[in-house]
Amino acid sequence: MKKNKTASDIAKAYAYCEDIIKRHSKSFYFAFSKLPKEKANAVYAIYAFCRLADDSIDEAETKEAQGDALTFLTNELNRFEQGREPDHPVWQALRDVFDRYEMSIQPFYDQLDGQAMDYHFRQPQTMEDLEVYSYYVAGSVGLMLLPVIATRNHKELEEEAIALGVAMQLTNILRDVGEDYQKINRIYLPKELMEREDYSEDDLSDQLINESFIAIWETIAYRAEQLYDKFTQCLKDFDKDSQLQVALSAKVYGGILDAVRENDYDCFTLKNKTSSAKKVVFYNEVKNSL
Structure with a gap:
């Protein structure tokens, strides 16, 4: 049975994600750290997922290892979609984001399809x-962020977020x-x-x-x-x-x-x-x- 996460657990998960965006994208961090805290945390979690996806391809040393890493991450996302997310800070933070906002899972799968395009470059x-x-590697990120930064109009702004x-x-x-x-x-x-x-x-x-x-x-x-x-x-x-x-x-x-x-x-x-x-x-x- 999955143990419910405490507020302290969630805070630590978001801090983990914030550290990732701080280290890897000063431009994104400069812009989005100025959001209200709850929204900033959601952006950090989404960015951390994308970093996981990106690193699954870029850090693998062989084509076989790249394929294995991408398959593993796709399986993790499948588990997340089914409510059985892995016990890892990125997935814990993402679960909280999905609980708070009207998120769609499809852009996350599209992001992995984008990584597969790099794998088969x-x-x-x-x-x-x-x-x-x-679109697959970055427009999908716009769609992921949209329910966080356009809570009322996100369905009407998909083209602009992709742009x-x-x-x-x-x-x-x-x-x-x-x-x-x-x-x-x-x-x-x-x-x-x-x-x-x-x-x-x-x-x-x-x-x-x-x-x-x-x-x-x-x-x-x-x-x-x-x-x-x-x-x-x-x-x-x-x-x-x-x-x-x-x-x-x-x-x-x-x-x-x-x-x-x-x-x-x-x-x-x-x-x-x-x-x-x-x-x-x-x-x-x-x-x-x-």
């Missing part, structure tokens, strides 16, 4: 392929072009775009930043910025106590694109990010606009 052929992939997640994933891809190729031998730039701009894998290997590379990069960046705008236009429909935080997350992430531009599109030798000073500027801008 193939370079996307088109921008459409890239956006489909980005924000996809925009952030496209931003990640543009930031990490060099690292993805050098460390894990993945090219997320669509093949069709590379061919159109006459930019080859050899050019990528040589870390060539030329007009062709910039054209590819800006095509994807333009799409990301369209999606950030789509999300921002519906900001007023999110919970009043969450508008600042979600707007700030979009601004801080969008700022990464500007950082790459300011660094002459060097996504190979630099780790582009929104500076702490810029985050403060964005915070004040967003706060004054609401």
Whole structure:
């Protein structure tokens, strides 16, 4: 028989999840730590689940180990859905989130499907392929967060939540072009775009930043910025106590694109990010606009 968790147990589980987001995503933590405590905790738990999923692929040393890790996590999620969650802080925190909010399990399965796409990785052929992939690994996260930050309107805001997640994933891809190729031998730039701009894998290997590379990069960046705008236009429909935080997350992430531009599109030798000073500027801008 499953032992009921005490308030102290749940608090420790959330603290565990908060530590994960603190260590792995300063940008997300900067934005979402300013939510009311209950909502912030829910975001930490959701982020921690996504980190589990991501690490199940990235930390496994062989293809077989990756497959085993993904199967294990899928089985854990099945158990969670059946109310038999594992005795682990992430699952304990998630159970509390599902008890408090009108959550859907499907985006969590979609996230695991996204990890499977990395497991069976193939370079996307088109921008459409890239956006489909980005939905599974990041748009799904937008749907997970939605019942927490739009408690009344979450069913009406699914497109906007997906848009924000996809925009952030496209931003990640543009930031990490060099690292993805050098460390894990993945090219997320669509093949069709590379061919159109006459930019080859050899050019990528040589870390060539030329007009062709910039054209590819800006095509994807333009799409990301369209999606950030789509999300921002519906900001007023999110919970009043969450508008600042979600707007700030979009601004801080969008700022990464500007950082790459300011660094002459060097996504190979630099780790582009929104500076702490810029985050403060964005915070004040967003706060004054609401």
